[in-house]
Amino acid sequence: xxxxxxxxxxxxxxxxxxxxxxxxxxxxxxxxxxxxxxxxxxxxxxxxxxxxxxxxxxxxxxxxxxxxxxxxxxxxxxxxxxxxxxxxxxxxxxxxxxxxxxxxxxxxxxxxxxxxxxxxxxxxxxxxxxxxxxxxxxxxxxxxxxxxxxxxxxxxxxxxxxxxxxxxxxxxxxxxxxxxxxxxxxxxxxxxxxxxxxxxxxxxxxxxxxxxxxxxxxxxxxxxxxxxxxxxxxxxxxxxxxxxxxxxxxxxxxxxxxxxxxxxxxxxxxxxxxxxxxxxxxxxxxxxxxxxxxxxxxxxxxxxxxxxxxxxxxxxxxxxxxxxxxxxxxxxxxxxxxxxxxxxxxxxxxxxxxxxxxxxxxxxxxxxxxxxxxxxxxxxxxxxxxxxxxxxxxxxxxxxxxxxxxxxxxxxxxxxxxxxxxxxxxxxxxxxxxxxxxxxxxxxxxxxxxxxxxxxxxxxxxxxxxxxxxxxxxxxxxxxxxxxxxxxxxxxxxxxxxxxxxxxxxxxxxxxxxxxxxxxxxxxxxxxxxxxxxxxxxxxxxxxxxxxxxxxxxxxxxxxxxxxxxxxxxxxxxxxxxxxxxxxxxxxxxxxxxxxxxxxxxxxxxxxxxxxxxxxxxxxxxxxxxxxxxxxxxxxxxxxxxxxxxxxxxxxxxxxxxxxxxxxxxxxxx
Amino acid sequence: xxxxxxxxxxxxxxxxxxxxxxxxxxxxxxxxxxxxxxxxxxxxxxxxxxxxxxxxxxxxxxxxxxxxxxxxxxxxxxxxxxxxxxxxxxxxxxxxx
Numbered sequence: 001x002x003x004x005x006x007x008x009x010x011x012x013x014x015x016x017x018x019x020x021x022x023x024x025x026x027x028x029x030x031x032x033x034x035x036x037x038x039x040x041x042x043x044x045x046x047x048x049x050x051x052x053x054x055x056x057x058x059x060x061x062x063x064x065x066x067x068x069x070x071x072x073x074x075x076x077x078x079x080x081x082x083x084x085x086x087x088x089x090x091x092x093x094x095x096x097x098x099x100x101x102x103x104x105x106x107x108x109x110x111x112x113x114x115x116x117x118x119x120x121x122x123x124x125x126x127x128x129x130x131x132x133x134x135x136x137x138x139x140x141x142x143x144x145x146x147x148x149x150x151x152x153x154x155x156x157x158x159x160x161x162x163x164x165x166x167x168x169x170x171x172x173x174x175x176x177x178x179x180x181x182x183x184x185x186x187x188x189x190x191x192x193x194x195x196x197x198x199x200x201x202x203x204x205x206x207x208x209x210x211x212x213x214x215x216x217x218x219x220x221x222x223x224x225x226x227x228x229x230x231x232x233x234x235x236x237x238x239x240x241x242x243x244x245x246x247x248x249x250x251x252x253x254x255x256x257x258x259x260x261x262x263x264x265x266x267x268x269x270x271x272x273x274x275x276x277x278x279x280x281x282x283x284x285x286x287x288x289x290x291x292x293x294x295x296x297x298x299x300x301x302x303x304x305x306x307x308x309x310x311x312x313x314x315x316x317x318x319x320x321x322x323x324x325x326x327x328x329x330x331x332x333x334x335x336x337x338x339x340x341x342x343x344x345x346x347x348x349x350x351x352x353x354x355x356x357x358x359x360x361x362x363x364x365x366x367x368x369x370x371x372x373x374x375x376x377x378x379x380x381x382x383x384x385x386x387x388x389x390x391x392x393x394x395x396x397x398x399x400x401x402x403x404x405x406x407x408x409x410x411x412x413x414x415x416x417x418x419x420x421x422x423x424x425x426x427x428x429x430x431x432x433x434x435x436x437x438x439x440x441x442x443x444x445x446x447x448x449x450x451x452x453x454x455x456x457x458x459x460x461x462x463x464x465x466x467x468x469x470x471x472x473x474x475x476x477x478x479x480x481x482x483x484x485x486x487x488x489x490x491x492x493x494x495x496x497x498x499x500x501x502x503x504x505x506x507x508x509x510x511x512x513x514x515x516x517x518x519x520x521x522x523x524x525x526x527x528x529x530x531x532x533x534x535x536x537x538x539x540x541x542x543x544x545x546x547x548x549x550x551x552x553x554x555x556x557x558x559x560x561x562x563x564x565x566x567x568x569x570x571x572x573x574x575x576x577x578x579x580x581x582x583x584x585x586x587x588x589x590x591x592x593x594x595x596x597x598x599x600x601x602x603x604x605x606x607x608x609x610x611x612x613x614x615x616x617x618x619x620x621x622x623x624x625x626x627x628x629x630x631x632x633x634x635x636x637x638x639x640x641x642x643x644x645x646x647x648x649x650x651x652x653x654x655x656x657x658x659x660x661x662x663x664x665x666x667x668x669x670x
Numbered sequence: 671x672x673x674x675x676x677x678x679x680x681x682x683x684x685x686x687x688x689x690x691x692x693x694x695x696x697x698x699x700x701x702x703x704x705x706x707x708x709x710x711x712x713x714x715x716x717x718x719x720x721x722x723x724x725x726x727x728x729x730x731x732x733x734x735x736x737x738x739x740x741x742x743x744x745x746x747x748x749x750x751x752x753x754x755x756x757x758x759x760x761x762x763x764x765x766x767x
Contacts, residue, residue: 004673011677015684022688040691048684121711205712206719272723417735418726419744425735471733478732499729 006071009059010150012052013100016107017144019049020137027130031200034126042129043114049136050111057104060097060149061088070158073097073149079164079589081557089175090165095314096149098178102295103139105179105186109215110136113190121207127197135189138321146314164589167559173233181226181253185291187219188260192288195281199332204277204339209267214650216284220264221646223257228639239595239610241528241627243635246395251374252294255367259287262363269353272418274343276357278333281340283360285329292318292325297374348420355413362406369398400453404460407516410509411464414471433470437463454524461513461520468506468513475503500652508645515638521631522606532615532623538569542628544577544607545569551614551622559585561596564611564622568600582611582624606632713759720752 026042029035060073064087069075077093078086091097110132117125143149153159168174191212198208230253235243244250263283266276296318333340346354373390380388415429441459449455472495479491479498496503531539533548540546549565563583569576583596600607608627615621727748731741 002672003676007673008676011673011680015680019684037691041688044688044691048687203711205715207711207715210715210718271719272726274719415735417730418723420740421735422737422740425737429735474733475729478729499725502729 005059005062005066006068006150006152009056009063010148012056012059013140013144013148013150016049016052016056016103017137017140019045019052020107020133020140023049023133024130024137027126027128027133031126031130039126039129042126042133043117046114046129046133046136047111049133049140050107050114053100053104053107053136053140056150057091057100060091060100064088064090067162069160069162070152071149072151072153075153075159075162077163077165079162081161081589082165082170083558085172085175086165086170089169092178092182093165093169096143096147098182099139099143099147100149101179102182102186103136103143105182106139106189107136109186109190110193113193120211121203123201123203124194124197124207127200128193131193131196131200132189135193142314142317146317161589164558164587167585167587167590167592167594168237170558171233171237173229173236177226177229177233180222180229184219184221184223184226185256185294187215187222188256188284188288188291190215191219191263191284195284196329196332199281199329199336202336202339204336206271206274209270209280213267216260216264216267217646217649220257220260221643221650223253223260224639224642224646227253227257228636232636236597236599237594239597239625241526241608241610241625241629242523246370246373246392248374249298251370252290252297255370255374256287256290256294258363258367258370259283259290262360262367263287265356266360269356273346273353275346275353277340277342278337279360281329281333285325289322289325292322296322350416350421350423350426352413352416352418355409355416359406359409359413362402362409366399366402366406369402370395373398403516404453404456407457407460407464407513410512411460411467414506414509415467429467429470433463433466436466451524454520457516457520461517464509464513468510471506472503475499496648497654500654501649504645504648504652506645507648508642511638511641511643511645513638514641515635518631518633518635518638522629522635525630527628529626530612530624531626532621533566534618534621539624539626540571541626542605542607543571544628545571545574546580546609546624546626548622549579551620558589559587561585562611562614563596564624566598566609566624568607580607580609582609584611584613601633603631603633605630710759710762713755713762716755717752717759720748720755724748724752 023042023045026038026045030039030042063071063074064078065084067074067078067080067087073094073096074090077090077097082090092101113128113132117128120128191208194208194212194215198204227250230250231243234245234250263280266280266283270276270280296315346357348354373395377387377389380386411433412430416426437459440462441455444455444458449458472492475495476488476491479494527542529539529541533539533546535548535550538545538547545568547567547569549567551562551564554561554563561583562585563581566580566582567576568578568580578600580598580600582598585594585596586592587594595610595612597608597610599609606627606629608629610625610627612623612625615623724745727736727741727744730736736744
């Protein structure tokens with residue numbers, strides 16, 4: 001049996017394109033004619049498109065694992081010496097495979113919706129099939145006709161070995177980061193599809209919000225993890241001691257996160273007050289569009305980035321697609337403007353809904369500031385003819401105060417009731433946390449902590465922490481039961497059972513606080529040193545003394561490594577705390593040298609050491625770069641807490657149950 | 671040869687699967703177009719919204735964010751509106767059945 005996986009993958013990709021087109025046309029037809037048989041055909045087409053897309057991805061994976069260099073893409077991004085895991089993850093090492101992975105995830109999300117189609121409101125079904133297939137069709141078109149990963153190599157013979165994957169991408173966190181991010185991006189397409197289906201069908205009640213609540217949280221969770229893993233990869237791989245540089249590619253993944261966060265909060269207002277319908281539609285359209293815009297940004301080559309591993313000239317197709325999305329949405333929102341009008345106004349400025357709205361505005365301000373920074377080189381070139389870039393100082397100067405304002409309102413929100421709060425209640429709720437936070441600020445100044453923003457950040461975090469803990473305490477107190485077991489753990493479990501979404505939300509906020517403390521400390525109090533050491537020589541930094549013990553070499557299949565053995569000693573007691581081994585790697589096939597950092601992590605600080613080079617004359621001297629990043633690990637702990645809170649919301653058993661109303665047998669007196 | 675054969679089989683399988691709803695006797699009309707009518711769906715949506723608001727109000731009161739008077743006034747408003755919605759919902763469901 002001689003199966004050609006290149007041809008098979010290509011055929012499956014083409015099949016998924018035909019199926020997505022069929023699904024789109026049939027969805028529109030059954031939406032207009034209400035023909036249930038064609039609707040069922042459209043549903044089946046969506047399922048089949050998902051299966052075909054996924055199968056074609058597996059075909060590409062097979063080609064990579066078998067080092068089939070007759071395939072252009074496999075030859076370009078892998079070689080025989082690479083470990084199997086990186087051969088597989090090389091699928092998303094370049095543009096073609098990344099887009100296929102995106103398509104597969106998108107088709108998988110669409111297929112999940114198609115599988116559950118019978119449960120959705122009758123008016124939405126056909127349009128839902130049409131919209132999810134239109135999204136799939138766009139991306140599959142790009143893959144099939146512009147970035148097809150199943151092209152044969154254009155050479156008279158099959159090369160014996162491939163080029164190999166960029167060494168920077170041969171890292172476990174880079175293996176996970178793109179799929180997580182793409183899951184977030186593609187999961188956002190489902191709330192977008194429901195929203196568009198609601199607009200197309202005219203059923204603009206809160207149904208689409210209710211039905212996509214879990215999808216939105218899933219997308220947000222994956223985006224959070226994807227962005228964080230990207231930051232962690234940059235931290236351990238790029239060797240500059242930081243995790244975020246406001247690079248255009250980083251910003252491209254961060255912008256949809258900002259708008260999705262705003263959306264998650266503003267839908268709560270719509271769910272309760274029937275307000276912000278128009279706002280929410282545009283927020284989800286914006287979030288989805290930003291995933292496409294991010295791809296345009298990173299694939300078009302219009303902005304320069306250290307992360308642009310897959311720059312091609314297909315970016316303008318994404319811009320065209322964005323134009324279509326915005327035109328269709330604008331037309332539909334104008335047509336449906338009567339049904340989108342708010343049913344009530346915000347009753348009081350001192351209410352949770354107004355705080356949510358304020359927080360939304362802050363998140364969008366951060367988004368616009370980031371977008372402005374990203375687009376500035378293009379705008380400046382168009383206006384002045386000179387490409388000017390803005391870098392970290394601009395983003396920090398604009399976004400740090402906005403972030404701190406967001407943290408403040410994150411603490412205020414839980415203390416204010418929905419609808420309206422009285423001044424007396426507000427004073428009662430705020431006074432103690434405010435005074436204690438002020439005390440912390442004074443204490444920090446007294447302890448010698450420098451800088452306005454770090455002190456503000458720590459005291460704000462303390463303020464919000466108190467409000468969250470207070471909220472849990474009051475919530476648990478309110479869970480008095482008549483049962484025998486009235487212990488605090490029992491009350492806590494009752495609280496999480498009855499109000500899972502609200503308190504898991506507080507847990508996510510707690511994660512944000514912990515991460516903020518980590519970010520503030522590691523940025524504001526970072527210590528950076530460069531020095532050279534001979535064997536036996538030592539250098540002191542912070543509470544550590546570093547002593548160069550040896551320089552060694554090792555040869556692996558894929559690369560040759562030169563690494564230093566650096567003893568870490570306690571500066572005061574001279575007790576040994578560990579051994580760090582920063583490396584320089586030379587990848588044979590790629591002919592590239594990379595620096596592999598070595599980090600001593602602790603809850604207090606990260607000792608981050610980079611082997612910068614060797615003294616060419618003596619060969620026994622090595623140059624090092626060392627960073628001391630205080631509280632760095634708390635950033636990653638914060639992300640874990642956020643992820644845990646997200647999982648709690650996704651698997652809320654009360655929300656998982658159907659809540660359809662059943663008419664009572666006797667007429668109600670209410 | 672094998673690849674072409676598999677491609678042909680997949681194509682036939684997909685075409686058959688897509689067109690099957692047009693040839694079998696299964697009642698797709700009731701399965702695919704069943705669902706809650708628009709008005710019932712809207713009222714059910716409203717019912718859920720009011721229940722959520724009542725739940726929030728209760729928790730806000732118990733956690734000291736609202737005074738007794740404000741709580742009573744807001745609660746009465748919500749219960750009254752919810753009552754109307756449930757009555758409308760019952761009427762619509764009875765008409766439908």
